[in-house]
Amino acid sequence: MEHQWLPFTPNREFIADPKMFGSAKDAWFYDLDGRPILDAGSGLFTTPAGHCRREIADAVYAQLQELDFTPSFLRSHPKSFMLANRLAELLPAGLDKLFFVSSGSEAIDTAMKICLTYHRARKDASRTMFVSRERAYHGVNFGGVALAGMINNRRHFGGIVTGAVHMRHTWLPDNLNVTGQGLHGGRELADDLLRLIQLHGAENIAACVVEPVAGSTGVLVPPVGYLERLRELCTAHGILLVFDEVICGFGRTGENFASQTFGVTPDIITMAKAITNGAIPMAAVAVSRTVHDTIVNAAADGAIEFFHGYTWSAHPAACAAALATLDIYRDDDLFARGRAMSPILLDALGSLRELPLVAEVRGIGMLACVELKSDGAPGRRGHLFQKRLYDAGLHLKTTGDNAIVSPPFIFTAEQVAQTVQILKQTILELPQ
Numbered sequence: 453m454e455h456q457w458l459p460f461t462p463n464r465e466f467i468a469d470p471k472m473f474g475s476a477k478d479a480w481f482y483d484l485d486g487r488p489i490l491d492a493g494s495g496l497f498t499t500p501a502g503h504c505r506r507e508i509a510d511a512v513y514a515q516l517q518e519l520d521f522t523p524s525f526l527r528s529h530p531k532s533f534m535l536a537n538r539l540a541e542l543l544p545a546g547l548d549k550l551f552f553v554s555s556g557s558e559a560i561d562t563a564m565k566i567c568l569t570y571h572r573a574r575k576d577a578s579r580t581m582f583v584s585r586e587r588a589y590h591g592v593n594f595g596g597v598a599l600a601g602m603i604n605n606r607r608h609f610g611g612i613v614t615g616a617v618h619m620r621h622t623w624l625p626d627n628l629n630v631t632g633q634g635l636h637g638g639r640e641l642a643d644d645l646l647r648l649i650q651l652h653g654a655e656n657i658a659a660c661v662v663e664p665v666a667g668s669t670g671v672l673v674p675p676v677g678y679l680e681r682l683r684e685l686c687t688a689h690g691i692l693l694v695f696d697e698v699i700c701g702f703g704r705t706g707e708n709f710a711s712q713t714f715g716v717t718p719d720i721i722t723m724a725k726a727i728t729n730g731a732i733p734m735a736a737v738a739v740s741r742t743v744h745d746t747i748v749n750a751a752a753d754g755a756i757e758f759f760h761g762y763t764w765s766a767h768p769a770a771c772a773a774a775l776a777t778l779d780i781y782r783d784d785d786l787f788a789r790g791r792a793m794s795p796i797l798l799d800a801l802g803s804l805r806e807l808p809l810v811a812e813v814r815g816i817g818m819l820a821c822v823e824l825k826s827d828g829a830p831g832r833r834g835h836l837f838q839k840r841l842y843d844a845g846l847h848l849k850t851t852g853d854n855a856i857v858s859p860p861f862i863f864t865a866e867q868v869a870q871t872v873q874i875l876k877q878t879i880l881e882l883p884q
């Protein structure tokens with residue numbers, strides 16, 4: 453325990469009371485003594501097909517013996533093109549050029565650079581501002597933190613990269629406890645973008661970046677009409693629309709991508725997490741043909757069109773893991789299974805609304821949030837809750853006082869019931 457510094461963790465507290473996993477299988481983690489802990493968080497939104505899938509392990513093992521590494525600058529390998537083809541089949545029509553990276557944070561910063569390069573290629577280079585949203589999470593690199601709408605992330609690092617302005621978040625009391633999309637306020641909230649356009653000038657705005665459902669800050673499902681209005685405004689004002697689908701992608705909201713669930717097509721989609729079922733770090737940015745072709749065609753013959761890339765872009769083992777993962781999603785019809793489990797999950801969680809400490813239960817697809825009432829110090833009750841859940845045998849992510857339930861799509865009705873039972877018992881035992 454001497455030498456590691458854990459991310460997003462109170463390190464002294466962890467060392468005093470370590471919470472470790474030793475192994476995992478299907479919907480279960482096991483601690484170092486072999487105690488089962490039900491994984492109602494899909495790891496960290498990463499593992500919809502369940503843990504330790506043999507097919508993925510075999511594909512990675514075989515790949516590492518055949519071709520362990522290829523640089524992606526001026527060189528490539530066939531599986532990266534195969535993966536791009538497979539992803540293009542899942543994505544909304546027209547969003548079919550893929551740029552590979554290794555994390556959600558890298559995907560967002562890459563998307564931001566693509567937006568800037570696109571406008572520069574069109575000789576519209578004054579468009580450098582980004583519009584984002586309160587309660588947004590776009591990873592931890594400097595671009596993503598500039599977009600972030602989470603107070604602590606912004607407070608510590610948000611001011612270094614400037615040029616991001618924020619719309620209001622999409623939580624409204626009028627839509628309290630709604631399952632799926634709320635009916636109220638969608639168009640009005642989206643018109644925040646119009647106000648920012650009027651204030652800053654469309655000619656200065658490169659892109660509007662949103663999570664279709666804000667995930668990490670507690671599953672804020674956009675009200676009806678919200679995403680449609682953002683699309684309308686972006687199109688009318690020459691602003692690119694970017695959906696950060698790092699959590700929403702790969703069936704989490706019902707369809708392949710949330711773009712398809714909500715019927716709104718952005719110009720760029722970022723994805724990560726479930727792309728390899730969590731087995732190997734991998735992420736991607738899907739770009740519309742128009743954006744891609746504009747950038748590539750603006751460069752002189754033989755010139756590099758986009759000055760960006762990573763050593764690990766399209767790593768062969770990651771591509772092999774992703775291809776095996778997409779096979780599982782297809783062969784097991786896993787997104788359909790998630791769609792079928794969703795009402796069972798959301799109904800069962802809804803029963804927690806009656807508990808005095810529960811402020812709200814909301815969700816869509818296989819993504820839900822049980823928000824606890826604050827005890828006066830925001831996040832304190834949630835922090836205690838997450839520690840006790842581990843002890844009670846349940847894993848999920850908490851942010852502040854929000855417990856985010858995002859089970860693997862292989863979850864059974866019995867495991868849903870177990871999840872709700874542990875949540876209920878643990879909430880009842882929290883200090884009132």
Ligand SMILES: Cc1ncc(COP(=O)(O)O)c(C=O)c1O
Binds near residue numbers: 699725
């Ligand atoms: C919407 C969104 N974007 C970006 C990220 C950052 O991804 P990573 O942690 O892989 O860098 C996350 C992580 O949770 C996320 O939820």
